[in-house]
Structure formats: structure tokens, C-alpha cells
Amino acid sequence: MWHPTIKDELSENEFRTLTIGETPLIIGRTSKGYFAVRDRCSHQALPLSDADGISGRIFRGLFExxxxxxxxxxxxxxxxxxxxxxxxxxxxxxVEEGTVWVKLG
Ligand code: FES
Incomplete structure (x- = not known):
């Protein structure tokens, strides 16, 4: 099912976080366009977006x-x-009508 999320206004290397239902998401943009990932690192299942105020980042096309x-x-x-x-x-x-949509489920 497709869900509307944020406006199509991110610059390259920017991202936003939001939760849909019980799914924490990162919506971001690289030179390849928008992406959406679960805000959960596969290493220790901690948030990718934040570590006690230190933000994750997009660098050279990769999310760190x-x-x-x-x-x-x-x-x-x-x-x-x-x-x-x-x-x-x-x-x-x-991206449709100025909005970034994400498909969950
Ligand atoms: S939780 Fe260890 S690198 Fe992400």
C-alpha cells in the first residue's frame, strides 16, 4: 500500500525521519534520487538516523x-x-504531484 510522506523538496544528501504505523522510516535523497529505508541498522538494530544527537549522514551515495x-x-x-x-x-x-510516496506491506 502506498503512503504519502514528505513534500518533494529534499536536496541531495538530505533526509527526514517519520513513522508510518509502527515502521520508523528514513526518506532521503542521493544523486540517484529518493530512497526509503527502515530506520534500523542491521548491525545492532539501533536507529540509523540518530545516536544520542549525532545524526546519520549521506556521504558519497551511502548512508552512514x-x-x-x-x-x-x-x-x-x-x-x-x-x-x-x-x-x-x-x-x-x-514522486507524484510533489509528494514522495512510500510502499509498505
Ligand atoms: S548499530 Fe553499529 S554500525 Fe549501526
Whole structure:
């Protein structure tokens, strides 16, 4: 089911967090466009977006976890930097009528 999330106004390397139902999400943008991932690192199941006020970040197309520095391709979910080796969960996204939509379930 598709859900409307944020306005199509993020710049490259920006992201927002939100929760739909019980699913914490990161919606962000790289040079490849928008992505949506579950806000949960595959290393220790901590939030990717925040570590006690230190924000996660998008750098060179990868999302970097602020806890221990694991890196992920946010479009495919693949782990691209230790200590994570498992992927994170990704969701389909689309932009329609100025809104970013995410498909859950
Ligand atoms: S919880 Fe993300 S790198 Fe450890």
C-alpha cells in the first residue's frame, strides 16, 4: 500500500525521519534520487538516523550509521562498510504531484 510522506523538496544528501504505523522510516535523497529505508541498522538494530544527537549522514551515495560507522547503499539496502554485513530494509518510493510516496506491506 502506498503512503504519502514528505513534500518533494529534499536536496541531495538530505533526509527526514517519520513513522508510518509502527515502521520508523528514513526518506532521503542521493544523486540517484529518493530512497526509503527502515530506520534500523542491521548491525545492532539501533536507529540509523540518530545516536544520542549525532545524526546519520549521506556521504558519497551511502548512508552512514552514526553508532559504529557502518555504511549502506540506501537504494538497495546492501551493506557497504563494516561493521555491518547484512542489508537494511528498503521500500519502494515514487514522486507524484510533489509528494514522495512510500510502499509498505
Ligand atoms: S548499530 Fe549501526 S554500525 Fe553499529
Amino acid at each position: 550509521c552514526p553508532h559504529h560507522g557502518a555504511k549502506f547503499d540506501p537504494h538497495t539496502g546492501q551493506a557497504r562498510g563494516l561493521p555491518a554485513v547484512k542489508p537494511i530494509e528498503t521500500f519502494e518510493v515514487k
